[in-house]
Amino acid sequence: MVETGKIRVRFAPSPTGQLHIGNVRTALFNWLFARQKRGTFVLRIEDTDVERSEVRYETQLLADMKWLGLDWDEGPDVGGPYSPYRQSEKMDGYRAYAARLIREGKAYYCFCTSEELEREREQALAEQRQPIYSGKCRKIDPAEAERRRAAGEPAAIRLKIPEHPIQFHDIVRGDVEFPHEVIGDQIIVRSGGMPIYNYAVVIDDADMEITHVIRGDDHISNTPKQVAVYEALGLQVPEFAHLSTILGPDRERLSKRHGATSVANYREMGILPEALMNYLALLGWAPSGGDREIFPQAELIKEFDLARVTPSPAVFDTEKLYWLNRHYIKQSARQRIHRMGAEFLERAGLLSAEMDEQVTTWAAGVVELLAPYVDRLDQLPDRAGIFFRFDAAEAILSPENAEVFASPAVTKVIEAFAWRASAEAGWTVESFNAIMNQIKMETGTKGKDLFHPVRVVLIGSHSGPAFDKLIPLIETGSRLALPVHVKSGRERVTEFMEAWKRRAN
RNA sequence: GUCCCCGUCGUCUAGCCCGGCCUAGGACAUCGCCCUUUCACGGCGGUAACACGGGUUCAAAUCCCGUCGGGGACGCCA
Numbered sequence: 252m253v254e255t256g257k258i259r260v261r262f263a264p265s266p267t268g269q270l271h272i273g274n275v276r277t278a279l280f281n282w283l284f285a286r287q288k289r290g291t292f293v294l295r296i297e298d299t300d301v302e303r304s305e306v307r308y309e310t311q312l313l314a315d316m317k318w319l320g321l322d323w324d325e326g327p328d329v330g331g332p333y334s335p336y337r338q339s340e341k342m343d344g345y346r347a348y349a350a351r352l353i354r355e356g357k358a359y360y361c362f363c364t365s366e367e368l369e370r371e372r373e374q375a376l377a378e379q380r381q382p383i384y385s386g387k388c389r390k391i392d393p394a395e396a397e398r399r400r401a402a403g404e405p406a407a408i409r410l411k412i413p414e415h416p417i418q419f420h421d422i423v424r425g426d427v428e429f430p431h432e433v434i435g436d437q438i439i440v441r442s443g444g445m446p447i448y449n450y451a452v453v454i455d456d457a458d459m460e461i462t463h464v465i466r467g468d469d470h471i472s473n474t475p476k477q478v479a480v481y482e483a484l485g486l487q488v489p490e491f492a493h494l495s496t497i498l499g500p501d502r503e504r505l506s507k508r509h510g511a512t513s514v515a516n517y518r519e520m521g522i523l524p525e526a527l528m529n530y531l532a533l534l535g536w537a538p539s540g541g542d543r544e545i546f547p548q549a550e551l552i553k554e555f556d557l558a559r560v561t562p563s564p565a566v567f568d569t570e571k572l573y574w575l576n577r578h579y580i581k582q583s584a585r586q587r588i589h590r591m592g593a594e595f596l597e598r599a600g601l602l603s604a605e606m607d608e609q610v611t612t613w614a615a616g617v618v619e620l621l622a623p624y625v626d627r628l629d630q631l632p633d634r635a636g637i638f639f640r641f642d643a644a645e646a647i648l649s650p651e652n653a654e655v656f657a658s659p660a661v662t663k664v665i666e667a668f669a670w671r672a673s674a675e676a677g678w679t680v681e682s683f684n685a686i687m688n689q690i691k692m693e694t695g696t697k698g699k700d701l702f703h704p705v706r707v708v709l710i711g712s713h714s715g716p717a718f719d720k721l722i723p724l725i726e727t728g729s730r731l732a733l734p735v736h737v738k739s740g741r742e743r744v745t746e747f748m749e750a751w752k753r754r755a756n
Numbered sequence: 757g758u759c760c761c762c763g764u765c766g767u768c769u770a771g772c773c774c775g776g777c778c779u780a781g782g783a784c785a786u787c788g789c790c791c792u793u794u795c796a797c798g799g800c801g802g803u804a805a806c807a808c809g810g811g812u813u814c815a816a817a818u819c820c821c822g823u824c825g826g827g828g829a830c831g832c833c834a
Contacts, residue, residue, distance in 0.1 A: 496828085
């Protein structure tokens with residue numbers, strides 16, 4: 252148990268692609284734990300895989316984490332007392348520790364070639380034996396090994412795995428024990444001099460005085476190998492917490508083919524960061540009682556408990572994320588939503604980048620009207636079609652409206668409405684309501700029979716927002732200079748009637 | 757093949773460690789009703805789960821063993 256001093260945790264991603272949903276969840280749990288315990292959250296970049304690592308991914312990664320609301324106390328950009336925070340910048344330390352292990356007889360040089368090892372592995376598999384290293388080079392006399400190495404023979408460094416079961420404590424799973432027979436002496440430094448991941452992490456975590464290693468459960472069988480390194484070096488073994496895998500709807504590990512799997516994807520979809528954070532926290536963790544779902548950041552920090560994290564894998568449920576997103580959209584400061592919504596409309600070419608005050612106000616009205624009913628903000632441009640897109644012929648043909656046109660009173664209502672409405676120039680809520688009341692009396696219709704046809708005439712669909720919100724926005728919108736013209740009520744009625752007559756013929 | 761991890765409604769989960777309060781709770785989704793001169797939102801209600809088989813016990817979702825199913829690891833990858 253590491254209970255002395257302050258908690259130190261770390262998130263150590265490889266900058267080899269977009270920040271994945273599974274990885275942010277790991278980052279989030281580390282962060283929540285650190286913030287609650289008033290500990291330190293370290294960001295360390297594992298960029299030893301030079302082939303795949305790219306700086307732009309690192310930049311993206313930091314930006315995505317910040318967007319979600321995660322911050323770190325030490326990291327490549329902010330520095331800290333345990334610098335450097337990029338693995339590629341700290342190669343020397345790894346070699347020094349390895350030299351010490353050799354000197355102490357806890358590690359040895361291995362002269363086996365990759366081909367030899369591959370052959371042994373295949374043979375073991377064929378004989379249904381454990382495909383682990385035989386320990387052949389363990390027997391080589393150290394002085395002899397030193398001579399061969401000095402003579403230029405390439406050698407990797409292997410750690411002697413102790414001959415007793417290796418056990419460690421996992422906060423999520425309890426005590427875990429691996430028989431040493433299944434491990435085999437691990438290479439810790441390649442013949443080229445580069446350290447192996449399972450060795451490098453240990454050095455890094457120990458150097459940085461990490462007290463709790465919280466990571467994905469794909470590392471669980473790496474853990475005994477790492478514990479062996481800690482023990483050989485006489486270093487304090489940290490506490491572990493292995494988080495379960497996040498699955499797609501088909502119960503397969505969440506991957507690209509499941510669609511949106513990166514933080515960036517969700518940001519572009521118009522998922523609010525607090526919704527994503529709340530959802531991710533609920534994937535694998537639940538408060539005691541398990542009867543609360545809404546957890547804003549501050550509440551999460553207060554309630555989060557590593558010991559309550561579930562060990563079983565979880566299927567990522569987009570619907571529940573959307574539900575939370577709707578909640579936070581409604582909850583959020585109006586101005587923020589107006590601004591964000593306008594950005595999505597702008598990206599869709601419905602608004603221009605520079606907006607004067609009138610347009611800004613109008614756009615805010617549009618977003619205000621539509622936003623509470625969308626799952627994600629990127630649905631806004633489509634929903635705004637009731638303003639920007641009006642095609643009478645399409646509305647008449649649409650199967651969605653077939654039922655409306657099948658109603659016996661439809662012609663009567665449409666004609667009565669058109670007759671009155673086309674005479675009116677600038678509509679107001681009052682004038683519109685007056686018209687509605689008149690045709691209600693004239694046609695003797697009400698409810699659906701009255702409203703559905705009128706709605707189809709005006710927005711091409713029988714469902715949509717209330718007229719007293721809609722009419723003013725249509726009218727003011729029609730008078731603004733926008734990239735896509737918003738047709739006025741009268742324009743709509745006129746166009747509809749032309750199409751309606753054409754239909755009749 | 758061997759080792760490790762996991763297994764409660766369709767999904768996320770509470771309960772499990774410390775057996776009885778579990779007639780198994782909440783949420784998403786779904787279905788129904790109400791609200792609404794439309795649709796949604798919202799409110800109310802319903803359907804729906806302890807993987808299977810053995811033990812232990814007066815009593816098991818909870819403890820033990822086994823089976824089955826899913827995932828991971830066994831690299832001079834991370």
